Amino acid sequence: MRPATDTSILRPYGFPRLLVAVLACLFVAAAAAQGSSYEDSLSSARLGDTRQLAALLARGIDPNTVDAQGNSLLMLAAREGHKATVETLLRYRPSLGLRNLAGDSALMLAVLKGHEDVADLLLAAGAPVDQDGWTPLHYAAFEGRTALVDKLLASGARIDAPAPNQATPLMIAARNGHIDVVRRLLAAGADVDLKNDRGLTADAWARAQGNTDIAALIEAARTRRR
Template structure:
C-alpha cells in the first residue's frame, strides 16, 4: 500500500531543530501538520532505544519530568543513562533541588536513591538540597536528606540559616537535634538568630534563644539581632531580646 501523498508532503516540509526530543517533535507536529503525523512521531518515540541515553532533547525531557513530578519519564531517562546530577543551566540547580522547589516528591525520592547521586551538589549561589528543603519547610525531605548523611554544618550559609529565614520552628528543631551549629556565621557573619528575627516569626526566635543562641553577636556591619528587631519595629521580639540582655547583665 503506497503512502498518502499529502502525508509525504508534510513529512518533508516539517523541519525540526536538531535538539528537539521526539516527544517535543510530536507536540510541534500536532500543531503544524495534524494528529496523524503527530501520532507517527509519538509512536517512534515510544519505540526508540537511545544509545547513548543522553540524546538530543533528553535534557529538556529531564527538566520537565522533574518539574511536573513525572516519575515514569524520569525512570526511563535514568535507565537510559541520564546523569541524576544533571543541572539546569541558569541557576545551576540539580534535579533534586528543582524537585524540592516544585514539591515533586516522587521524583525527589527517585533521585535520592539513584546510583551516583551527589546530595551535596551546590547550585551557582552555593545552595544545597538540604538548604532548599529547609527553606521550603519540607520536613519529609529534610529528614530523608539527614538520614542520607547530608551535610548540616558547612562554611557560610547553612540549612539552619535557611530554616530560620523562613521562621520554621519545626525544621529548626530537627536541625538542632542533629547538631546544627546554632551560631553559624554566614559570609557576612549573619547568624540564624538574626535571620529568624528578620523573618518576624516570634516562635522561631524564641526557640533559638531557648536553645542558647548568642544574642550579642554582630554581623559585618555591626548589627545584632536586637538591632534588626528594632529596625523592623518588631515589638514583641524586641522586648524578648532586651529582657534577655538585661538578664545576662545581672
C-alpha cells in the first residue's frame, strides 16, 4: 500500500499562499537580474566591453538605455572613443538624436573628445549635426578640431548656428585662438558681423582675448566682402 503524501509543510500557508510566495520570489529574482543587466549595460558601454554589451543587446536590453545623467549607451561609448562598441550599438538602431541632461548628443561628445573615427561612424549613420543650443560644430570650434570642422560642414552643419549665448562657431574659435579653424570657417562663408550676447563680433572677442592675429584675419575678410 502506497504511503499517503505528507502535505504538512503546506498547511501553514495553504497551497495558494505557497504559490503566491514562490511567484513573488521569482519576480524579485527577475527584477534583480534586470537591474544587474541595466548596470552591466552601462558599464559595458563606458568601458568598451563590446562582447558583454553585444550579449546584453541580443538578450533584449534597450539600446536607448540611459544612466542617471541621461547618457545613453551610445553616448557613453562615443564619449570614451570605443569605436567597436559604437559599431555594435549602431546595429541595433539606437536613437542618434538623444541628448543627455546637459544637452549633449553622442556626436557632440565624440567631437568634444576628439574621437574622429567615432564621429565618422555617427555621421555615416545619420547623426544630426544641428539642433537648438550648442551643436557639434560649436564643440569642434571650441577645441580647435579642424578636421572635424571640415567633416561637420561637409555634412551640412549650420555655419552660423547660435549657441545659447548667441556665439557662433567663428566667435568661439576666434575667442579660443584657433586660427586654422577660423580660416576654415571664413573660407566657408561664416558671417563676420554677427554679435554674441555681450555685443561682441568674432574679431572683437578675439582682440579682447589677445588674439590679434585672428582679429586682423577676420577684419581683412570683412573688408574683402564689402
